[in-house]
Amino acid sequence: MNEITPLFDEEVIKVLVQTRNLLEEILETLDIMADKELMEAIFKSENEIRQGKTRNFKEILKELP
Incomplete structure (x- = not known):
């Protein structure tokens, strides 16, 4: 049988x-x-994040239908 020799080790x-x-x-x-x-x-x-212009994730979820 022919054995295949790997070119690179693991x-x-x-x-x-x-x-x-x-x-x-x-x-x-x-x-x-x-x-x-x-x-x-x-x-x-x-910049908006630094200025605190963010919303809570739960607030956003409340807006979803």
Whole structure:
């Protein structure tokens, strides 16, 4: 029988997967940062939070039908 020899051991595969996941996160972050409208909305929301312009989740639930 022919045995298949793995190219990488399990630990190397884990590191490669973690690296791929990290790179995906970085790309997603860069996409968000490149979206001017989205960044403005994020900054506006952060300012509203700092100013206390928030609502309790239970209040929002009461408004639902």
